[in-house]
Amino acid sequence: MKILMVCLGNICRSPMAEGIMRSKINKYKLDAEVDSAGFESFHTGDAPDFRAVRVMKQHGIDISRQQSRLFRKSDFDTFDLIYVMDSGNYQDVHSVAVSKDQMNKVDYILNAISPGSNTAVPDPYYGGDDGFERTYHLLDKATEKIAIELINGGQ
Numbered sequence: 001m002k003i004l005m006v007c008l009g010n011i012c013r014s015p016m017a018e019g020i021m022r023s024k025i026n027k028y029k030l031d032a033e034v035d036s037a038g039f040e041s042f043h044t045g046d047a048p049d050f051r052a053v054r055v056m057k058q059h060g061i062d063i064s065r066q067q068s069r070l071f072r073k074s075d076f077d078t079f080d081l082i083y084v085m086d087s088g089n090y091q092d093v094h095s096v097a098v099s100k101d102q103m104n105k106v107d108y109i110l111n112a113i114s115p116g117s118n119t120a121v122p123d124p125y126y127g128g129d130d131g132f133e134r135t136y137h138l139l140d141k142a143t144e145k146i147a148i149e150l151i152n153g154g155q
């Protein structure tokens with residue numbers, strides 16, 4: 001199972017989602033891989049935002065070596081599940097999709113814990129450290145549920 005986490009800058013939410021999901025993959029020994037990508041090229045090649053790195057480190061997860069990259073059309077072929085953080089990301093992914101099958105792989109990550117609600121993971125980029133802490137907890141809950149579903153679904 002290949003999972004892609006998507007946000008706008010690929011320096012805050014989706015790198016955190018990638019790091020937390022990887023820790024679940026390791027914890028539950030899942031046969032799965034995870035990556036992340038964004039739609040804004042401003043930070044391409046950069047490490048995640050230092051506040052994201054710091055909060056994740058406080059929770060025992062090192063994301064300092066991850067690098068921002070852009071979403072590419074081939075991600076629809078490479079990945080089985082594509083999780084977006086908000087409606088802007090959903091629209092961005094939708095704008096490059098060429099088939100319904102491709103969009104069937106895409107869902108809002110918080111639908112894992114609030115099915116069908118299409119709730120956004122708020123972007124912590126412009127706020128303080130507490131925003132990153134809140135992001136961590138939302139993503140921790142969602143990725144835990146995704147991991148359990150992968151176990152129950154037999155992958």
Ligand code: 4NP
Nearest residue numbers: 007008009010011012013125
């Ligand atoms: P992210 O947050 O989408 O959670 O990585 C952002 C970080 C940077 C920018 C936008 C969103 N930016 O435009 O620089």
